[in-house]
Each structure stands twice: as structure tokens, then as C-alpha cells.
Amino acid sequence: MTHALRHDGSLADPELAGFRDLERVGALTRVSERELVRVLQVVAVCQPVLLGDPRKRASRHVGELHLRELDHLRLAAEPCASATVAAATGERRHDGGDRGNRFDPQRSADVTLVLVTGGCGFVGSHVVDELVAGGADVRVLDLLHPLSHERAPEYLNPEAEYVFGDIRDPELVAQCVDGVESVSHQAAMVGLGSDFGDVVDYVGHNDLGTATLLRELARRPAPARLVLASSMVVYGEGRYRCEEHGLVRPEPRKQERLEAGAFEPTCSLCSRSLAPEAVPEDARIDPRNVYAATKAQQEQLCAAFARETGAAVTALRYHNVYGPRMPRDTPYAGVASIFRSALEGGRAPQVFEDGRQLRDFVHVRDVAAANVLALGAPATGAFNVASGEPHSVGDLASDLAAAIGGAAPETTGDYRLGDVRHVFASTERAAAELGFRAKVSFAEGVRELATAPLR
Ligand SMILES: NC(=O)c1ccc[n+]([C@@H]2O[C@H](COP(=O)([O-])OP(=O)(O)OC[C@H]3O[C@@H](n4cnc5c(N)ncnc54)[C@H](O)[C@@H]3O)[C@@H](O)[C@H]2O)c1
Numbered sequence: 001m002t003h004a005l006r007h008d009g010s011l012a013d014p015e016l017a018g019f020r021d022l023e024r025v026g027a028l029t030r031v032s033e034r035e036l037v038r039v040l041q042v043v044a045v046c047q048p049v050l051l052g053d054p055r056k057r058a059s060r061h062v063g064e065l066h067l068r069e070l071d072h073l074r075l076a077a078e079p080c081a082s083a084t085v086a087a088a089t090g091e092r093r094h095d096g097g098d099r100g101n102r103f104d105p106q107r108s109a110d111v112t113l114v115l116v117t118g119g120c121g122f123v124g125s126h127v128v129d130e131l132v133a134g135g136a137d138v139r140v141l142d143l144l145h146p147l148s149h150e151r152a153p154e155y156l157n158p159e160a161e162y163v164f165g166d167i168r169d170p171e172l173v174a175q176c177v178d179g180v181e182s183v184s185h186q187a188a189m190v191g192l193g194s195d196f197g198d199v200v201d202y203v204g205h206n207d208l209g210t211a212t213l214l215r216e217l218a219r220r221p222a223p224a225r226l227v228l229a230s231s232m233v234v235y236g237e238g239r240y241r242c243e244e245h246g247l248v249r250p251e252p253r254k255q256e257r258l259e260a261g262a263f264e265p266t267c268s269l270c271s272r273s274l275a276p277e278a279v280p281e282d283a284r285i286d287p288r289n290v291y292a293a294t295k296a297q298q299e300q301l302c303a304a305f306a307r308e309t310g311a312a313v314t315a316l317r318y319h320n321v322y323g324p325r326m327p328r329d330t331p332y333a334g335v336a337s338i339f340r341s342a343l344e345g346g347r348a349p350q351v352f353e354d355g356r357q358l359r360d361f362v363h364v365r366d367v368a369a370a371n372v373l374a375l376g377a378p379a380t381g382a383f384n385v386a387s388g389e390p391h392s393v394g395d396l397a398s399d400l401a402a403a404i405g406g407a408a409p410e411t412t413g414d415y416r417l418g419d420v421r422h423v424f425a426s427t428e429r430a431a432a433e434l435g436f437r438a439k440v441s442f443a444e445g446v447r448e449l450a451t452a453p454l455r
């Protein structure tokens with residue numbers, strides 16, 4: 001196997017002209033020769049980037065790696081193929097004398113090895129960059145999910161080790177957690193999805209994936225620190241106060257009211273309008289869609305894991321994350337990137353409801369910083385990761401339009417059943433126990449988003 005994979009820099013050549021012994025490798029790995037060629041293509045294309053080749057000769061190829069290839073590879077050769085990519089990548093890193101990976105028995109004991117699942121994604125990739133910058137050794141496990149990546153991203157960190165495979169694959173996960181001191185669990189299917197037909201995929205990637213990771217972590221002799229990427233969607237609605245009845249939980253908004261343009265939730269006891277307030281972490285969990293249900297389940301599984309193993313587990317409830325590397329305009333992308341895509345295409349951003357719905361937009365570099373703090377902190381439990389400054393969705397659209405110099409937003413009055421009216425966070429607990437405070441202001445973040453590379 002090593003012979004087939006040991007090759008000089010010309011590995012960047014996706015023609016694979018230099019590979020020999022394919023038949024032997026195929027026999028060893030139970031992957032057909034044709035599938036193996038595909039695996040090696042992935043390795044060949046990504047490798048100089050993964051290896052930190054300063055010449056980055058293959059970086060242009062990374063963008064050309066079509067996910068169809070990976071998909072085909074996954075379907076046809078699972079799970080051997082992903083493991084092979086991992087092994088192949090590890091071999092090369094070892095050959096190259098790079099620091100820290102599981103295939104390198106010489107790895108120095110005093111360097112922290114962190115596993116970042118979903119480390120090729122929007123948030124995960126920034127976590128990887130922060131950890132690497134702080135001197136940690138980082139291993140990434142990511143499937144390059146086709147809904148999330150049309151092609152392999154160009155921003156992979158050359159100092160990290162990349163394992164391309166599925167968190168639902170127990171063998172691969174067992175290999176990935178080996179030697180790891182802490183885990184940042186970002187891998188998930190995100191967004192609201194297109195319809196209920198997505199339910200099995202959401203539960204599979206998010207909950208079965210988390211369960212698989214937790215089981216492998218629980219089998220290790222010593223617990224690893226675990227930080228879960230959770231979400232404010234677990235709260236359902238935000239928090240509201242009635243001047244007569246105090247804190248109240250409004251029912252999901254009724255279609256007739258939304259149809260009539262009455263977007264504000266009202267008190268179910270007296271029908272007065274309600275004042276929104278920042279949501280603290282002890283607010284009731286009330287997931288109101290499939291994605292939210294899978295995030296709540298992730299938290300609950302992680303809490304059970306913490307109780308049974310004694311591991312320290314922290315759930316970071318991100319609010320609306322925005323910034324460079326956001327996925328583009330898809331049903332799974334956040335509103336900021338949907339607006340940005342519209343403006344780039346010369347269209348006016350379409351703002352739902354009356355545009356006055358409040359959110360907490362938190363910059364992705366702040367979210368990455370919160371993850372790094374949590375990985376090093378003794379604090380456990382759930383924490384809001386937010387800016388603490390509510391802004392309306394309409395303001396986001398108009399500020400972004402102004403920054404880009406694009407068409408003024410249109411407020412459409414459209415709505416999605418189940419959407420939250422207002423949700424923004426109390427940031428006190430994260431400040432007190434994690435020492436986390438968002439640093440990137442809304443004005444600065446929106447200005448940057450106007451030109452930031454999306455994915
Ligand atoms: N972006 C936000 O506004 C936001 C808000 C709250 C919470 N979150 C959470 O943050 C985390 C990261 O989200 P993101 O916005 O970076 O999304 P993303 O889609 O950019 O990243 C998720 C990554 O997970 C990978 N992945 C998916 N299924 C996998 C599997 N089965 N095995 C291995 N890898 C898999 C994908 O390939 C992708 O690279 C998620 O857990 C999400 O629920 C995000």
C-alpha cells in the first residue's frame with residue numbers, strides 16, 4: 001500500500017500516472033481497483049493542501065474535485081474507501097515528518113490533539129484555523145456532505161490532518177478518536193431542509209452520528225473533553241413578557257394571523273402584545289422543527305454521555321452565525337448568505353414578514369473563539385454563543401445592500417409556519433464561565449460579509 005501511495009510531489013497529478021500496485025492495494029483494502037482509483041484521486045487532489053505543500057500546486061484541483069466523485073466513492077466502497085483515504089493521508093503526513101497524527105507513533109505527548117468533526121464546514125473550518133493558530137494538533141473528520149459542499153473547499157488548513165468519511169461509520173470514528181484529548185463536534189446537517197422528507201437524513205447525520213461518536217469515546221479508557229455545536233433552535237420561540245402576566249410562552253403563531261400580517265405573538269391569557277427579552281440558557285427546550293429536534297437530541301445524548309462516563313461536556317448554542325465561508329443560497333443556508341447571494345445576482349433581498357423580527361447575528365470568528373475557550377475550560381453545560389445585540393432581519397438586509405451597493409431589500413410579508421418571531425440571547429453565562437464575549441461588531445461583520453468568499 002505504501003508503495004502505491006508514496007510518490008513525489010507529482011501526486012498532485014490527478015491522472016495517477018505514478019500509482020503502481022493498485023491490484024495489491026485493492027486486495028488489501030477490499031476495494032475494487034476502480035474504486036481505489038477514485039479514493040486515490042481524492043488523496044492526490046487534496047494532498048498537497050493537506051500536507052502543507054508551500055507550493056500548493058494542487059490547490060486549483062481541489063476546487064475541481066466534484067462531489068459526484070466522492071458520492072460515488074462512498075456508495076460503492078463504504079466503509080473501506082473512507083478509511084483508505086484516512087490511512088493514505090496519514091501515511092503521507094508521516095512521510096512528510098508533519099506533527100501529530102494517529103499514524104505517527106512519535107507524536108509528542110505534550111501537544112494536544114483535537115478532533116474536529118465537520119471541520120471542512122463553515123464553523124468547523126474556522127475552529128480548525130483557531131486551534132492550529134493556537135498550536136494544537138488537529139484532526140478533522142468530515143464527509144464533505146453534498147448538500148453542504150458542491151466541491152471540496154479551497155480553505156482546508158494545511159497544518160491539519162483530514163479524514164474524509166462519515167461520522168456514522170464506527171470503525172472510522174474509533175480510529176479518529178484514538179489519541180485525541182478533546183473533541184469539537186460540529187458535523188451535522190444544518191438548516192431547515194426542504195421538506196419533511198429530509199427527516200431520516202437529519203436524524204441519521206445528527207443523532208446517529210453523535211451516538212456513534214459518543215459510543216466510541218465511551219469505549220476509551222479515559223474520557224475526552226467534548227464540545228458540541230448546538231443551536232438556539234432548541235429554544236423554539238424566544239422569551240417574551242406580558243405586562244400583566246410576566247414571562248409567558250406564546251403558542252406557535254397561527255396561519256390566519258400571519259396571513260393578516262399580524263406577526264407579533266400575543267399573550268395567550270390576555271391577548272396583549274408581548275415584549276421580547278434575551279433568552280437565558282435555562283429557558284425551556286422546545287424544538288419546533290426536525291432540525292431543532294435533532295439538535296436537542298444531540299444535547300441530551302451528550303448529557304447522558306457526560307453523566308455515565310464522567311466526561312466534561314459543553315453544548316454551545318450558537319445563534320445566527322455569519323461570515324466568510326458561509327454556504328451559498330440553499331434551503332440549508334442562513335439568511336445572511338441568502339441575502340448576499342440575491343444582491344450578488346443583482347436581485348433585491350426578499351425579507352419575510354415585516355422585516356422587524358429580531359435575531360442575534362454572531363460572527364463566525366467569534367463562534368470559533370468560543371469553541372476554543374470551551375475546549376480549554378472546566379465549565380460544563382449549555383452556553384449561548386451570541387453577540388448579545390439583537391438586530392432585525394430587515395436591518396441585516398438593508399445594511400448588507402448598502403455595503404454591497406445593491407438593490408434595496410423588499411419586505412414581502414411572506415412567512416414560514418414554525419419560524420420564530422424574535423430570538424436573541426443572554427450572553428452572561430458564557431461571559432462569566434467561559435470568558436467569552438463576541439468581539440466582531442455587527443457593522444464590521446456586515447461590511448466584511450459584503451465581499452467575503454462564500455462557499
Ligand atoms: N451556521 C449557523 O448559523 C449555525 C447555528 C447554530 C448551530 N450550528 C451548528 O454548527 C455546526 C456547524 O454548522 P455549519 O454552519 O458550519 O454547517 P456546514 O454544513 O458548513 O458544516 C457541517 C459539516 O459537517 C459535515 N458533515 C455532515 N454530515 C456528516 C457526517 N455524517 N459525517 C461527517 N461529516 C459530516 C459536512 O460535510 C460539513 O462540512 C452544526 O452542528 C450546526 O448544527 C450552526
Ligand SMILES: [Zn+2]
Nearest residue numbers: 242245267270
Ligand atoms: Zn397577558
